[in-house]
Structure formats: structure tokens, C-alpha cells
Amino acid sequence: MQAQPLIAVRDVEASSRWYQTLLGARSGHGGKDYEQLMFDGRMILQLHRWEAHGHLHMGDPEVRPYGNGVMLWFLTEDFDDAVDRATAMRADVLDGPRENRNASHREIWLRDPDGYVVVIAGPYGDVGM
Structure with a gap:
């Protein structure tokens, strides 16, 4: 088993750049709604735009702090x-x-x-x- 955390973000592409820079990771999917960040061939983090795809259990972007x-x-x-x-x-x-x-x-x-x-x-x- 391997954890594959997913966080909801305002701007997937900006968050992807931030995490890629910080972690030395690379994009494994790309896009405005969803991203997979990869390191050594493994997915280490998923990014999902708050409003994309209507997931009911994503949380409320107005309630902070996130996570x-x-x-x-x-x-x-x-x-x-x-x-x-x-x-x-x-x-x-x-x-x-x-x-x-x-x-x-x-x-x-x-x-x-x-x-x-x-x-x-x-x-x-x-x-x-």
C-alpha cells in the first residue's frame, strides 16, 4: 500500500509549479482541474481544483484553515x-x-x-x- 494524498487548491497549475519547485518533483498529468506530482516514478501528491467535477466530499473552499x-x-x-x-x-x-x-x-x-x-x-x- 502507498499513500496518495489529494488536496483541493484554488489554482492547480500554480500549486503544481510551487510543489514541483519545492520538492524537485515533476508533472505526471497536468491541467487546470487536476494534477499528479511524480518523484522517481511514483505519484507523491494529487492536486484538485475546488470547483472541478462536483465532488461532494472535497470540502468547502470558504472554510479555513484547509487541512x-x-x-x-x-x-x-x-x-x-x-x-x-x-x-x-x-x-x-x-x-x-x-x-x-x-x-x-x-x-x-x-x-x-x-x-x-x-x-x-x-x-x-x-x-x-
Whole structure:
């Protein structure tokens, strides 16, 4: 089994560019209504325009914060490169980069353009690197 998170966004194409830049991912579908973001041949995130296709359980775009209590968490082997990309794109940094000794890795917490919390974490054991 593999998780394939889907988030609802205002502008699929803009969000796709944001996530591709941050994560070093690529488009696997493309479009104004729906996108699949790919990394190493695997889908890591789906983006769906709020109003597209009339999904009843997508949520209400007027109710914020989006994803209340849910964080999009990405594990990466290239943590330093991910931090450099986040800095270059002037991403909204909520915390870090910092060491999380409990999890034995480094992490940076961001907010995406729609307000979702995004965490980039290094591999287990990279504390103190």
C-alpha cells in the first residue's frame, strides 16, 4: 500500500509549479482541474481544483484553515537541497530548518500558497549532520 494524498487548491497549475519547485518533483498529468506530482516514478501528491467535477466530499473552499490538523509530510534524502529550494522560492517558513531529536532527523515546516502545512524531513539519523 502507498499513500496518495489529494488536496483541493484554488489554482492547480500554480500549486503544481510551487510543489514541483519545492520538492524537485515533476508533472505526471497536468491541467487546470487536476494534477499528479511524480518523484522517481511514483505519484507523491494529487492536486484538485475546488470547483472541478462536483465532488461532494472535497470540502468547502470558504472554510479555513484547509487541512486543519493534517500536515503534508515529505521525507527526502536531499534535505539541504530542499531547504535551498524553499529559500530560493521564498516559501513561507513556519519553523526550521531544525533538528528534531525525537524523530532523529532534520525538518522544515512551511505553508503552501493555499495555507496547507507542508513538512520536509530528512532521513532518519541525519541529526547533527
